[in-house]
Structures are given as structure tokens and as C-alpha cells.
Amino acid sequence: MSTIKLKTPIPGPRSRELMGRRLAAVxxxxxxxxxxxxxxxxxxxxxxxxxxCLLDFAGGIGCLNVGHRAPGxxxxxxxxxxxxxxxxxxxxxxxxxxRLAERLNRLTPGDFTKKxxxxxSGAEAxxxxxxxxxxxxxxxxxIAFEDAFHGRTLLTMALTSKTHPYKAGFGPFPSExxxxxxxxxxxxxxxxxxxxxxxxxxxxxxDTFRRVVAADSVAAVIAEPVLGEGGFVAPPPEFFRILAxxxxxxxxxxxxxxxxxxxxxxxxxxxxxxYGIEPDLVVMAKSLGGGLPIAAVTGRAEIMDxxxxxxxxxxxxxxxxxxxxxxxxxxxxxSDAHGQNLVExxxxxxxxxTKRARGWQERxxxxxxxxxxxxxxxxxxVRSRVTREPAADETHAVVRYCSEHGxxxxxxxxxxxxxxxxxPLVISDEQFExxxxxxxxxxxxxxxxxx
Ligand SMILES: Cc1ncc(COP(=O)(O)O)c(C=O)c1O
Numbered sequence: 001m002s003t004i005k006l007k008t009p010i011p012g013p014r015s016r017e018l019m020g021r022r023l024a025a026v027x028x029x030x031x032x033x034x035x036x037x038x039x040x041x042x043x044x045x046x047x048x049x050x051x052x053c054l055l056d057f058a059g060g061i062g063c064l065n066v067g068h069r070a071p072g073x074x075x076x077x078x079x080x081x082x083x084x085x086x087x088x089x090x091x092x093x094x095x096x097x098x099r100l101a102e103r104l105n106r107l108t109p110g111d112f113t114k115k116x117x118x119x120x121s122g123a124e125a126x127x128x129x130x131x132x133x134x135x136x137x138x139x140x141x142x143i144a145f146e147d148a149f150h151g152r153t154l155l156t157m158a159l160t161s162k163t164h165p166y167k168a169g170f171g172p173f174p175s176e177x178x179x180x181x182x183x184x185x186x187x188x189x190x191x192x193x194x195x196x197x198x199x200x201x202x203x204x205x206x207d208t209f210r211r212v213v214a215a216d217s218v219a220a221v222i223a224e225p226v227l228g229e230g231g232f233v234a235p236p237p238e239f240f241r242i243l244a245x246x247x248x249x250x251x252x253x254x255x256x257x258x259x260x261x262x263x264x265x266x267x268x269x270x271x272x273x274x275y276g277i278e279p280d281l282v283v284m285a286k287s288l289g290g291g292l293p294i295a296a297v298t299g300r301a302e303i304m305d306x307x308x309x310x311x312x313x314x315x316x317x318x319x320x321x322x323x324x325x326x327x328x329x330x331x332x333x334x335s336d337a338h339g340q341n342l343v344e345x346x347x348x349x350x351x352x353x354t355k356r357a358r359g360w361q362e363r364x365x366x367x368x369x370x371x372x373x374x375x376x377x378x379x380x381x382v383r384s385r386v387t388r389e390p391a392a393d394e395t396h397a398v399v400r401y402c403s404e405h406g407x408x409x410x411x412x413x414x415x416x417x418x419x420x421x422x423x424p425l426v427i428s429d430e431q432f433e434x435x436x437x438x439x440x441x442x443x444x445x446x447x448x449x450x451x
Contacts, residue, residue, distance in 0.1 A: 001430075003044075004055055004405070004407070004438070005052065007050065007052055010036060010403055011048075012036075015050055029165075033410060033411075036054070043068055044057075044423060044427035046408065055408065056423070057407060057421055057435050057439075058409060061260075065287035065342065066424070068424065072328040072329075073290035076324040076328035077325050080320055084320050086316070088315055090310075096327065099323070101117075101118070104296055109277065114298055114300060116296055116297065116298040116304075117298075117304065118295070118296050119295045119317040120319075122259040122283070123152055124317070127153060127155050129257075129283050130159075131311075132253075132281060135311075137252070139217055140176045140217065141213050141219060142177050142178070142218070142219060142220050143177075143178050143213070143220070144177060144179055144222050146230075148161045149224070149227070149230055150222065154173065154174060159177055160229075161414065180208055186368070187388065199242055202242035205243060220253040220254070220255050220281075221243060221247050223256065223257065224256075225256055225258060226261050226266060226271055226372070231378065231413030232371065232378035232418060235275075240256075240275040253303060254279050256271075256272045257283045258283060260376075262288065263333065264425055265374060265376045266375070266376050267344075269343060274373060280299050281303060289322050290325045294326050346375035349374075353432075354372075357379060360440060361379075365385055366382070366443060368388055375421060375425060376420075377420070378418045378420040379419045379443075380413065382417065394446045396416070397442075399411050401442035407442075409421075409435075410422065423435070
């Protein structure tokens with residue numbers, strides 16, 4: 001039985017009416033990809049205010065790996081509501097924060113003593129990771145990557161790569177941020193080919209220390225194990241090990257931004273595990289809270305203890321209900337309650353997607369690249385496979401086709417030409433195939449529309 005059930009054209013009349021009010025009341029800078037107001041959600045299903053049922057392949061931008069309103073998460077939040085709602089850990093501590101810290105210390109990659117600090121958002125966690133690294137090393141510079149996304153606050157904007165819409169017009173940015181190419185093999189900055197390139201881009205970090213910024217001025221290198229907003233680019237297996245090996249002897253803190261890759265998305269709890277690396281600091285957010293806002297920095301105890309007492313914190317960071325929600329998310333990953341471990345499920349969904357997508361690629365020249373890791377999968381659309389000219393308009397058309405046919409899907413990428421998959425991992429096989437049918441029809445329509 002299909003999940004998608006449309007009673008009205010999308011967007012429906014009630015959504016349209018609310019959209020009018022939204023445009024009048026909320027600044028245009030806060031965009032909404034789909035003009036569909038949601039009234040209820042469950043698992044991988046959304047019901048809009050017009051009674052239409054849609055499938056969700058976006059999961060609130062990767063925040064709902066355990067699904068909308070996961071029963072364990074709801075129960076944990078409800079139980080906490082009867083105890084305390086807000087205290088501020090900086091005033092009177094509570095056990096949930098400590099239990100979550102202990103759990104993340106255990107679960108993040110690396111067999112060394114760790115500590116965890118909690119914040120409200122991913123950007124806030126990234127900012128604090130840089131504070132920890134600077135306090136520990138006594139150095140200022142940070143190296144980030146082309147096509148990186150780390151947030152929208154001033155420092156994280158400086159770390160973010162894409163200009164429009166994220167950075168343009170918001171400068172000046174904090175100084176001492178340097179940028180080097182990422183292993184985006186489909187669009188290699190050096191026009192090389194893997195594997196004959198010998199991972200030149202990773203080794204280039206050493207050259208950067210000679211020609212751009214001295215290694216002993218660098219506090220941290222920060223990288224997403226798979227680019228999120230940069231287009232779901234999963235580097236070759238050796239990339240991060242080479243970077244980490246260059247950083248370690250020079251006393252540079254290696255930070256993995258696992259905000260979008262975390263919590264099972266890539267077929268491991270953390271994508272760093274898939275690359276066999278143990279970052280000094282791991283930054284997490286999004287799916288950690290199962291729908292509530294919470295983020296974390298976990299890392300080597302000596303780095304985390306570098307800032308003095310009272311020098312990091314915040315009013316709401318590690319809210320009691322959000323801590324309980326996060327603990328329930330981790331329980332979900334450590335159980336087989338869905339008939340299958342969610343990490344294995346991510347791998348299986350990714351394989352299913354890739355199999356179908358490769359079939360589409362054979363038929364549809366619009367699909368330039370099929371890539372990703374686990375269930376973090378994407379299609380890069382191009383006007384020509386020879387020139388690889390980005391097909392941004394066509395990508396937009398597919399996204400719109402999908403929402404008009406009951407599937408919420410997102411684009412991504414520095415060139416706005418990548419379709420990405422962020423499905424809740426609890427989606428059923430039937431729902432997944434149903435969503436992929438819509439996506440396939442949208443791609444075919446985009447190709448037909450061009451002819
Ligand atoms: C890799 C990465 N880092 C940082 C952020 C910023 O997180 P937040 O939006 O919670 O501030 C995001 C958000 O998309 C992200 O994908």
C-alpha cells in the first residue's frame with residue numbers, strides 16, 4: 001500500500017494561505033525549499049495541513065535518522081518533562097548531561113580518555129571545537145576545505161566555503177582561516193584522476209605549511225568526513241589518514257565535523273570509523289537529538305580541559321529533555337528494535353539506492369555522478385558528461401516535481417546540482433522504493449523537458 005496520498009494539488013490551499021502569512025511575518029533570508037506546511041509526522045511520513053500524505057527523504061536536513069517522533073525518543077522526553085525542563089548546567093548540574101557525555105565518550109572513535117561538552121546547535125559546537133583547539137595549542141590558524149559547510153555564525157561562516165547564499169554580504173569574517181581543496185574527485189581542483197593522483201590534495205597540506213601558513217601557527221584542521229552541503233562528496237579511503245598523519249607530528253588538532261555524517265548515516269555510527277581515523281575532536285549535532293536541538297564536542301580529555309573553568313558554556317546547552325532524547329537515540333542505535341540494526345540498515349538503503357541509480361545513469365545522461373557512503377547518497381546532475389557543466393535548473397525542476405508528487409527531497413552542492421538522500425533510516429523498503437519511483441519519474445521528466 002502506498003504512503004503517498006494526495007488529496008489536493010501540492011501545495012494545497014491551506015499551505016498556500018500559510019505561505020502568504022509566512023512571507024509577511026518571517027524574513028525572506030530564512031528560506032523554505034518546499035512551500036508545504038506540515039501538521040503531523042511519523043517515521044518517514046509527513047501529513048500536511050491539507051491532509052496530503054508525503055514521503056520524507058530529507059528528515060529535517062538529516063536530523064531524523066531514527067525517524068519522526070521515534071517512540072523511544074518521545075517516551076524519554078515525556079518522562080523528563082515530569083522531572084525538570086530547564087536548569088542550566090552552569091548553575092545546577094543534572095545527571096542526564098553526564099550520562100550523555102559518558103556515552104559519547106565511549107561511542108566516538110578513539111581508544112583514549114575523552115570528555116564531552118554540549119551545546120544547542122551545530123554551528124555553536126563547531127565554534128567551541130575551535131576554542132578548545134586554540135586554547136590547547138596556543139595557536140590561532142584553522143585550515144578548512146573548499147566546499148565545506150560548518151554553519152552560519154560568524155566564525156563558522158568563515159569556515160564555510162560556498163559564497164551564495166551563505167557568506168556574500170556578511171563580511172568581514174574572522175581572520176586566520178585558510179582553505180585548501182577537498183578530495184572532490186569528480187571536480188578535482190588539480191584536474192588529476194584517482195588513484196594515479198596519489199591523493200595529491202591531501203599531501204598538498206604539507207605544501208600549504210610552506211607557502212600559506214606555518215604549521216606551528218595552525219591550531220586545527222577541520223573537515224567533514226563526507227561533504228554535506230558541499231555535495232555529498234565521499235573522499236577516497238586514504239584521504240583522512242594522510243591528513244591526520246600530517247597533523248599529528250605537528251601538534252595540530254584534527255577535528256571531524258560529523259554533524260551531517262553522524263549517527264548511522266554513512267553505515268557506521270560515525271563516518272570517521274569508515275575511514276579508520278580517530279579524530280582528536282568530533283563535532284556532532286542534527287540526528288543526535290532525534291528532533292530536539294542538541295549538539296556536542298567530544299574529544300581528547302587534555303584538549304577538552306584546556307580552556308579554564310567558566311570559559312565555555314551557554315544558558316541552554318545540554319538541555320535536560322534534549323539530553324534524554326539523545327540518550328534514547330543512542331539506545332535506538334544499540335538495539336535491533338526495527339528488526340534490523342539502524343547502522344546496517346543505512347548500508348542496505350545506500351546499496352539499494354546505488355543499484356537503482358546506476359540503472360538510471362545508464363539511461364539518463366543528466367546523471368553525471370552517483371556517489372556517497374552508506375545512506376548518505378547523491379546524484380550529481382550535469383548538462384553534459386563531457387564538460388560536466390552543472391545542471392542546476394534541472395536539479396531544481398526535479399526537486400519541484402518530487403514535492404508536487406508527494407516526495408520531499410533536497411538538493412545540495414556548491415553548484416546547486418546535486419540531489420541528496422537523507423531518509424530516516426527507519427523507512428520501510430516499500431516506502432523507500434515508492435520514493436525512488438517518484439525521484440526516477442522526476443529525473444525522466446527533467447530529461448524530457450530539456451528535449
Ligand atoms: C557539516 C555541518 N556542520 C555544521 C552545520 C551547522 O549546524 P547547525 O545548522 O545546527 O548550526 C551543518 C548544518 O547543516 C552541517 O551540515
